[in-house]
Amino acid sequence: MAIEVRIPTILRTYTGGEKLVEGSGDTLTALLDDLDSRYDGLRGRLITDAGALHRFVNVYVNDEDVRFLGGLETKLADGDSVTVLPAVAGGSR
Amino acid sequence: MLEIPQEMVDRVVAHGRRDHPDECCGVIAAKDGAATRIFExxxxxxxxxxxxxxxxxxxxVYxxxxxxxxxxxxxxxxxxxxEAYPSRTDVRWSATAGFPHWLLVSTRSAELELRSFTIEDGVVTEEEVRVT
Structure with a gap:
């Protein structure tokens, strides 16, 4: 089951500079486990030690933010496209 | 040093004043290091x-x-x-956001206050804004 994953510039150190990689899995969690077996450390940048999606990243499945889908349990199917981006925030407080 | 055209400076300041009292935000893109486009x-x-x-x-936008x-x-x-100086929140987010420069404008007064910084490993360094 092939799922295309777009990696942002800041995380391409984990993918040997590749901006597009392929993985497999029937949920986002399974996909990230699969990717981590080939791109060591990538998963740790996306998931906290407590197993939640890191607030410093956005993950999209077919352009929908997974925070509004099923989070890490979002179901994936062959041909789906996943995009990872850094979340951007800040401010004076 | 951050080098951007006058038009982008004007856009950032106008955006800040328009959204005041809320904070505004946006992105400047570049090609081969030279500023190309601004996204409010x-x-x-x-x-x-x-x-x-x-x-x-x-x-x-990305x-x-x-x-x-x-x-x-x-x-x-x-x-x-x-002031237009990175807060602790800005420094924390800078580690993962992936931007070489943090450009800040303060809208606390009518006076123009626009400053640029690099933030690396938590260290904030002010840099020149060169307007072209």
Whole structure:
């Protein structure tokens, strides 16, 4: 089951500079486990030690933010496209 | 040093004043290091003390920049009651956001206050804004 994953510039150190990689899995969690077996450390940048999606990243499945889908349990199917981006925030407080 | 055209300076300042008392935010893209485009973004938090990129808008903007083989040059935002200097929150987010430059404008007074910084490993360094 092939799922295309777009990696942002800041995380391409984990993918040997590749901006597009392929993985497999029937949920986002399974996909990230699969990717981590080939791109060591990538998963740790996306998931906290407590197993939640890191607030410093956005993950999209077919352009929908997974925070509004099923989070890490979002179901994936062959041909789906996943995009990872850094979340951007800040401010004076 | 951050080198940007006068038009972008004017856009950042105008955006800050328009969204005041809430913070504004946006992105400047570059090609081969030279500023090319500015994207005024929504502050999804609509707050006087913070900003968050709207995740859907950010996806469109990032893809637009990436597809054009451009790169992220700077993120800009406003502080509405304090100086144009990165806060602890800014420093924390800078580690993962992936922007070489943090451009800040303060809208606390009518006086122009626009400053640029690099933030690396938590160390804030002010740099020159060269207007072309």
């Amino acid at each position: 973004m929504e502050n999804a938090e609509r707050s006087p003390t913070g900003f968050v990129f709207d995740s859907q808008e950010w996806l469109r 893809r637009d920049i990436d597809d054009a083989d451009e790169e992220l040059l700077a993120v800009y935002h406003s502080h509405t009651a304090t």
